Amino acid sequence: MDVSARANGAHARRKPAYVPDDPLLTAGEAATETGRALSTFWRDVRTGRVPPAYYVTPKSPRWRRSELRAVVESCRAPAKGTA
DSSP states (O other), rough: HHHHHHTTOOOOOOSSSSSSSSOEOOOOHHHHTOOOOOOHHHHHHHTTTOOOOSSSSOOOOOEEEHHHHHHHHHOOOOOTTOH
């Protein structure tokens, strides 16, 4: 980072050294991943359409990206002309 960037108070974000293949997503990230609004995502969690969360800490629910993608794939209708 150059001196002028530090003088303006800007901080460069570092890329993480390790990015997991199947990250745990927050509720907001999970809603985006499934293409739903946050309120709709929580409704789907309550009704069981989305798998239950993993609680990293008591107030930090997380969902595995692979599990959410599996739910989205299972809800897709088969293409016309097949089956």
